[in-house]
Amino acid sequence: MNPSLTNPRVLLGVNIDHVATLRQARGTRYPDPVQAAILAEEAGADGITIHPREDRRHIQDRDVLLLKEILTTKMNLEMAVTDAMLAFAEQVRPECVCLVPEKREELTTEGGLDVDGQEARVARACERLTRIGAEVSLFIDPDIAQIDAAVRCGAPVVELHTGEYAEADTPQAEDAAFATLVTAVEHARKRGLIVNAGHGLHYHNTERVAAIGGINELNIGHAIIARAVFSGLKEAVRDMKAILAGARG
Numbered sequence: 001m002n003p004s005l006t007n008p009r010v011l012l013g014v015n016i017d018h019v020a021t022l023r024q025a026r027g028t029r030y031p032d033p034v035q036a037a038i039l040a041e042e043a044g045a046d047g048i049t050i051h052p053r054e055d056r057r058h059i060q061d062r063d064v065l066l067l068k069e070i071l072t073t074k075m076n077l078e079m080a081v082t083d084a085m086l087a088f089a090e091q092v093r094p095e096c097v098c099l100v101p102e103k104r105e106e107l108t109t110e111g112g113l114d115v116d117g118q119e120a121r122v123a124r125a126c127e128r129l130t131r132i133g134a135e136v137s138l139f140i141d142p143d144i145a146q147i148d149a150a151v152r153c154g155a156p157v158v159e160l161h162t163g164e165y166a167e168a169d170t171p172q173a174e175d176a177a178f179a180t181l182v183t184a185v186e187h188a189r190k191r192g193l194i195v196n197a198g199h200g201l202h203y204h205n206t207e208r209v210a211a212i213g214g215i216n217e218l219n220i221g222h223a224i225i226a227r228a229v230f231s232g233l234k235e236a237v238r239d240m241k242a243i244l245a246g247a248r249g
Ligand SMILES: CC(=O)[C@@H](O)[C@H](O)COP(=O)(O)O
Pocket: 015, 017, 018, 051, 053, 078, 100, 107, 108, 109, 139, 198, 199, 221
């Protein structure tokens, strides 16, 4: 059995895209996401998540290749389901790949990948990535039909999109989105999947999600990098780790 299925603590994947966003905003050589990854790992990150977008608006190929050389935890490469990105993953050979939907004009990822609606294409991508030894994850909405489609595609992992929960604008809407998330985690676990989650999680809404039994890993980026502006990255990572550690008693 994969050890992550029995892990009593929730793992933290730190998404460092936003460090690259700041660098690209001015076309400078700093801040360097590679340096961010080193600090995040030193502060206890269990993995580093990056999403080289097709338009390369933040993470660059150079970042991915250097990170592959220096990471001591694992690389979680988020990417669109395209031939070009699959070929890039085959070149990089990351430990984990998370397939995500991508729209050129979006500010950040909107909604989960429609696995149910393009099963053959996603299944082929899963097969290609599994062949290079990557653990494949599908970034999907907390939806039963999408979870079942992920199982049919042969992905061992799903990452449930927490955006609806994180962006809820009333306590009632937040509770409803949370209940949907819990149902989805339970269903995915029953179907034998490793369950990760992420998107929009921050220092005030993460504990509740981390407390859901069956969640293996949370991927968090924007909130950690934003806090790092004031506290430094190591402290920001440690603060989030403390929330995860406290969530399950
Ligand atoms: C999949 C997800 O929710 C985020 O990791 C997102 O893909 C990050 O990408 P951006 O940094 O471009 O928003």
